[in-house]
Amino acid sequence: MATKKGAFLTASIDTMIPSLRLLSAQTGRVFKLTLYTGTDCQLCDVMRNEIATAAQHVPLTLATYNIRDDSLDDVHYWRRKYQYDIPVLHLDGQEIFRHRLKAAELVAKLQHARNEK
Numbered sequence: 001m002a003t004k005k006g007a008f009l010t011a012s013i014d015t016m017i018p019s020l021r022l023l024s025a026q027t028g029r030v031f032k033l034t035l036y037t038g039t040d041c042q043l044c045d046v047m048r049n050e051i052a053t054a055a056q057h058v059p060l061t062l063a064t065y066n067i068r069d070d071s072l073d074d075v076h077y078w079r080r081k082y083q084y085d086i087p088v089l090h091l092d093g094q095e096i097f098r099h100r101l102k103a104a105e106l107v108a109k110l111q112h113a114r115n116e117k
Contacts, residue, residue, distance in 0.1 A: 031060040031110050034090040036082050038068045043099060044087040051089070053103035058110045 033051065037044040051062055066072070067079045067086060082088050089097040089106075096109060 029059070029114050031058060031113070032063070032092055033060055034063045034065060034093075036065050036067055036078060036086055036088040036090070038066060038086050041086055047087040047089065047097070047101055050101055050103045051106065054106040054110070057103075057107045058114075060110070 035044070035048065035051065037048075048062075048064075051060075054060070055062075065078060067075060067082055069075060072078075085098055087097075087099065088095055089101065091110070091113065097106070
């Protein structure tokens with residue numbers, strides 16, 4: 001299920017998998033990821049698929065932000081910042097991956113973040 005919230009399109013991937021809802025209830029942590037993307041971006045599609053695979057192992061929500069969508073209020077900031085670097089993935093506002101990732105790498109990083117809190 002995707003919802004439009006401000007400039008972001010948010011999709012709760014974990015809501016498709018009931019066991020992850022239970023896991024997030026037990027751990028108290030659903031990871032909030034933001035994927036900075038663009039139109040016709042094949043690397044972005046690959047990263048989105050890897051994130052979906054990772055979501056089978058850790059509870060997360062994913063907001064996507066298209067840096068090429070001129071209708072967004074702050075698009076000029078994000079376009080200037082990432083115009084040559086998409087896709088870029090943030091966790092709680094901090095960049096964690098750029099250009100490529102493997103699902104296993106994302107799962108490991110999120111599990112490490114869970115253990116730190």
